[in-house]
Amino acid sequence: MKKYASMIENNGIYKGRRILSEAVLDLSRENYTLFADEYRGLGWILKSPTLSSCGDLFSTSSYGHTGFTGTSIWFDPSIDLHVILLTNRVHFGRKPPIIRLRPRLHHIIRSQF
Secondary structure, eight states, X not given: OHHHHHHHHTTXXXXXXXXXXXXXXXXXXXXXXXXXXXXXXXXXXXXXXXOOTTOSSSOTTOEEEEOTTSOEEEEEXXXXXXXXXXXOGGGGTSOTHHHHHHHHXXXXXXXXX
């Protein structure tokens, strides 16, 4: 995951080799759901004004993705920060506490920068 995050943060380049084009990455971070409460790009959830699993402190340029088992990855390019959360909520019976955990965790991490 760290290598993937590094590639995304370096505009699609990892160890000097282009993996994804800048055009694809720009498209992936463009908001295609201005009409919705949760903003979405092509593959990414974008920081929304009212609803975001990255919490309140990440910048408006932040983007990320969540997974069924509670995992998530969020980037805040304004401060060169990425947070990778690896969990397995399925093990505990698919209860919703992960929905509360993600923003709280991101709030704690972001408040350190």
